[in-house]
Amino acid sequence: MAAVAATPAGDPFEKKLIRVTLWLKKIYGDVPVPEYEMNERTVDILHEVMECNEERDKDVMLVIEDMKDQATKYEAETKYWQEILGESLGLSVDSLSQEAATDLTDLVESAMELGVEDTSLASFYSAINCMSSELYKTKSKNEEMELKLKTLTEKLTSALSLEKKLEEDFKKLNESQEAEKAKAEIHSKDLKFLEDKSKDLKIKVIEAEEELLAMGLDQSLMHKALVKLSEELAALLKEIEPLKKELAFYHDLPLSIPLAQVKVEEARKELKALDEELTREIEALPFELT
Numbered sequence: 001m002a003a004v005a006a007t008p009a010g011d012p013f014e015k016k017l018i019r020v021t022l023w024l025k026k027i028y029g030d031v032p033v034p035e036y037e038m039n040e041r042t043v044d045i046l047h048e049v050m051e052c053n054e055e056r057d058k059d060v061m062l063v064i065e066d067m068k069d070q071a072t073k074y075e076a077e078t079k080y081w082q083e084i085l086g087e088s089l090g091l092s093v094d095s096l097s098q099e100a101a102t103d104l105t106d107l108v109e110s111a112m113e114l115g116v117e118d119t120s121l122a123s124f125y126s127a128i129n130c131m132s133s134e135l136y137k138t139k140s141k142n143e144e145m146e147l148k149l150k151t152l153t154e155k156l157t158s159a160l161s162l163e164k165k166l167e168e169d170f171k172k173l174n175e176s177q178e179a180e181k182a183k184a185e186i187h188s189k190d191l192k193f194l195e196d197k198s199k200d201l202k203i204k205v206i207e208a209e210e211e212l213l214a215m216g217l218d219q220s221l222m223h224k225a226l227v228k229l230s231e232e233l234a235a236l237l238k239e240i241e242p243l244k245k246e247l248a249f250y251h252d253l254p255l256s257i258p259l260a261q262v263k264v265e266e267a268r269k270e271l272k273a274l275d276e277e278l279t280r281e282i283e284a285l286p287f288e289l290t
């Protein structure tokens with residue numbers, strides 16, 4: 001049986017658990033009780049099943065006790081009538097024929113079974129009707145109890161299935177977390193290796209620069225100086241970019257003033273020719289005077 005967390009004394013869950021445990025041991029006897037998860041939901045369901053069974057057992061015991069009382073009562077009454085019949089009428093079971101004795105025995109057993117006060121037909125019919133009604137009620141109650149027991153059993157099965165699924169999901173989650181943890185550790189080791197390698201390379205670069213300087217290398221050719229020159233060059237190129245755009249406007253102009261004057265004159269002539277052509281086209285258009 002699975003372990004359960006300690007609960008405070010007098011806790012309702014603990015009381016239910018103790019009752020369910022004793023009930024299961026009583027049912028299974030010498031056979032070991034099957035293992036189950038002792039959580040609150042499972043114990044509640046088993047407790048409901050236990051109460052249903054105990055209620056049904058109580059009903060059965062009440063019926064048995066009532067039948068014993070009835071039997072004792074009828075045995076006493078039988079003895080009483082046997083004495084009266086034997087003493088007053090001289091009748092006894094031994095003096096009756098076999099058929100009469102059989103009929104009498106059947107009548108007595110029927111009367112005892114039905115619980116009638118006497119052996120009249122009215123009493124028998126009334127007792128049979130009452131017993132039929134009681135039988136119907138008992139049958140209905142048993143069916144109701146069986147339905148309730150079936151529902152509780154289904155709930156218990158569903159709870160056990162859900163518990164098993166949760167255990168599997170928890171196991172998968174743990175496995176996934178372990179895998180992610182292993183990946184994170186590998187990534188951390190790789191990152192530390194790269195950091196150490198970077199530090200080592202920086203040290204080697206510094207040592208190499210110091211050796212080159214010691215050998216008389218111009219400091220302007222060192223890595224830091226070259227990087228600085230590259231940055232200054234990029235800044236200069238950015239500064240002359242607007243000047244290049246402004247200079248592009250002057251690329252189409254002639255290289256001397258006389259040539260520029262010739263080009264201006266040619267443009268004037270072309271503009272004049274276009275103006276005259278436009279005038280002729282306008283004059284050629286027909287007009288209607290109203």
